[in-house]
Amino acid sequence: MFGDYSLGDLGAIFAMQGFAGLILFSVYVLMALGLAIIFGQMGVINMAHGEFMILGAYVTWMTSNAVQQFAPWLFPGYFFIAMTLAFIASGALGMLVEWAMIRHLYKRPLDTLLATWGLSLILQQAYRSVFGAREVGVELPEWMMGSWQATDSIQIPINGMFVMALTILITIAVAYVLFWSSWGKQVRAVVQNRVMAGAVGINTEKVDRYTFGLGCGIAGVAGSAFTMIGSTGPTAGQLYIVDTFLVVVFGGAASLFGTIASAFSISQTQSTLEFFLSGSMAKVITLLTIVAILMVRPQGLFALKVRK
């Protein structure tokens, strides 16, 4: 298929294709980070994760409308406000849900799956009732659209770079919070031994609530970022949930580094396959490969502890 093209063309395409893979990678990392915290650190299966993301997207949409109406001069930078608000909204809802529901279920991880599935149904219908069944389009400031002309033939999407930068920032922030802050040490202490952590004076309930809130807040930021590349509708969250879980499980549930490595390998596989095959088949083959590898190596790529 490459016979007819000049070397320069091919080089440009491969550069852009590599970048496409990196964007997909960023998307996966953003989706999976929040879940990796909730699932990996707390063992809670949050099926409503996608709905928390969509909440962030709707918050972005509302912010965009509000800014356009009341403070148009702010519009070029509104996205940063929107992301902050999305983090707060999703995080707050997450803490509320943890308090009302999740904390009663820590001993029954599979039941969290069912309960959060119920929650996701409720949230979907709530979005539909409040925002309408139709998709909403989020308007972006001019500077975030279009592409950066790297060379004559290489164009890099600006929103893609934005998502990548955001991913890097959030990953660093999460790593810092979890591994270097004293709060992060408390979280990890609770993960490793809840009873002992409680005994040495850590308020485990509070740690749980904030951890869950943090995970959901990151989901909100992810949703906010996805308004740039995807759609915002009541059921859009469902599209992400399986992929996200696979990324987390494939990486090894309790390992942040594993999540990132798995997001990288999955995204590169998928975007390369997509280039050579049709989109549907690329997806099937990627998923099949993941499942096959998971059958051989059930603990995922990077696991801290093996088996139950």
Add this chain to the structure above:
Amino acid sequence: MSDEANKGLNSPLRRKLLMGMAALPAITMLPRTSFAQAPATSVVNTTGLAVTDTEVTVGILHSVTGTMAISETGSVEAEKLAIEQINASGGVLGRKIKFIQEDGASDWPTFAEKAKKLLVNDKCAAVMGCWTSASRKAVLPVFEQYNGMLYYPTFYEGLEQSKNVIYTGQEATQQIIAGLDWVNKTKGAKTFYLLGSDYIWPRTSNKIARKHIEGHLQGAKVVGEEYFPLGHTQFNSVINKIKLTKPDVIYAIIVGGSNVAFYKQLKAAGIDLSKQTLLTISVTEDEIDGIGGENIAGAFACMKYFQSLDNANNKAFVSAFKKMWGEKTVIGDVTQAAYLGPWLWKLTVEKAGSFDIDKVAAASPGVEFKGAPEGYVRIHENHHLWSKTRVGKAKADGQYELVYETADLVEPDPFPKGYQ
């Protein structure tokens, strides 16, 4: 046939009336039956449908929950508007239309179940409904078995014809061929890249498009064809392939939420739709609302209706629709086709002089609706509509600007020879 279409439109009195009664586009063409003169129920309803001396029951069957609610909401709104207008203008054979709405919940068996309920329990005289091909395929055996009447609004892949269904949207050849001819003639397009969501309508449509491109357009060829799972949101790889092959035309039949991702990513990747021709048959004004007009401006869409059509019928329809459902609502091709359903049914019933399904089905061919927002339409023997095909250019405000329409009505041909 186009002469007929314009008959009556020029009368100034009619125009004034139309403007005056913005909500009633077709009123002047219909004999105003007063309730007292209504024919006896025993005469017009011999098969036990839900018809009383003052009322007739029809069903509305669309998804108001689930993934398809996004698309089907507009159809529900249009059908309710049409029913209200018909009732305001005297109803059908002197009877007011009462509707029962059921939710298909974006789930095909639920559609079948609800269709059966509407026909068997509620004895609906007609059902306006369904949107996706899958939902129509699911209810079709139900309508045939229990002898109901379905008015189906969506443009679809063809390959189907039933006594019990009136297809008020276009079938694939109507929608596709005129658009391809146009883009070939005016843009000199020779190479086409076909894209679609992975299900029957895009696949069949692309098959017809490919046959037409390779068989009927001089020197034209297809340089790529790809499908994506429904709900797919990552198009960067295929966009790179498009950049590599540099087709004259991107022919896109992507549906639902994927659209939003596709056009946003296309724009972000530096493909400027004012220079790169893109022709779609799946993006109506409804979808643009989610995509954002600035992301799709410059693309061409080929269908039978645009909200911006400049004719008196359409102006009345648009203002009535906005009055009922809010200033911000937009109207797409399917919404307009859904609006035709109740009207066509009313006209057919009055032509047949009966609500009986068999008589309505038999009377359907030849029924004309001059008040259609898209302009004159007529039902073909194969229960599809004769309609014009139009090409519009998307603008940043979310509307299409009409750039081309076929001179004559295009004949529906659900089983096209040479395209199968």
Add this chain to the structure above:
Amino acid sequence: MINARFFNRSELIGFLALAVLLFVILPLSLDIFRLNLVAKYLTYAFVGIGLVICWGYGGILSLGQGVFFGLGGYCMAMYLKLEASSVENTKIQSTPGIPDFMDWNQLTALPFFWKPFHSFPLTLVAILLVPGIFALIIGAAMFKRRVGGVYFAIITQAIAAILTILIIGQQGYTGGVNGITDLRTLHGWDIRTDHAKFILYFVEVVLLFACVIAAQFIRLTKLGRILVAMREQEDRVRFSGYSVANFKIFAFCAAAIFAAIGGAMFTLEVGFMSPSFVGIVPSIEMVIYTAVGGRMSIFGAVWGSLLVNFAKTSLSESFPQLWLFGLGALFIAVVLAFPNGLSGIWADYVQPRVDRLFGSRKSGWNDNSVADGAPAE
């Protein structure tokens, strides 16, 4: 191996009550349309019974039961479709004698894997074997490597996603997203008539009771006890010399086969099969039916499927826009407040009163004391 009594008294009452309801009350009181709906709900009860065995007793939560339901359903649908696509029915096609969707996709010959479905006996075998073997492969690969709990749930979910995309993508062979539609006759017998629906309902109920009894049998034999033991303390069972993996594989396969029977009946009752029953959403919903009924109770699974679906239909008829709220709330309520579902409520609140009423003092060891343990993790 089997207890002196196959059912204890309360189970016997439950069995009889269900039998009277399904065999007598519903057929007499409902019109054929509603009865057909009940039949549709009951197809999920098959899945539910399987889940009771594999999830309630074995502690293996599968979120991919839709896969087996779908495979069973597709096997049946392929047979019916071939019968409906006889050469004279499909004269207008460019290749008569093959299903219409194949013709639309330019297939000119029947694919090899469709050929066995010309024969009814082979179809019946396939309905049981195809899902069974598929479950065996998945189960062997996973359980031998001791994948369990949450991981198993997520992997089964991924398998459901893969199969859905595959079916939709290969529409020339599978009918794509529309599924296999317009099924008419079974062995020359029109399944669309009211009379046929009535008979099919009874066939289904009989099959359902056969499955109930089979499940009860599994539960009461040593096998069932090992499953429970495994759920509670997997390592101890392993150290006692049992092959935990094999028992898990068995439970998973049994659940798959039950689900497949349900799927095949679904195709007969509803008249078509589509990938929308294979995916993640229906799979989770089937788990929910079981959870509502009570994951520890075979009868609970049947009641759960009936009641949730009944609620779904009636809520969506009266409040089409709001039924998801109710459904979501129901899931949360069941998980939070009644982890053993309806059967748990029955056992905790109603049963003691009934016992008191009859003056029964039967306490101590019976099978329920094993079963009503803590919910599976």
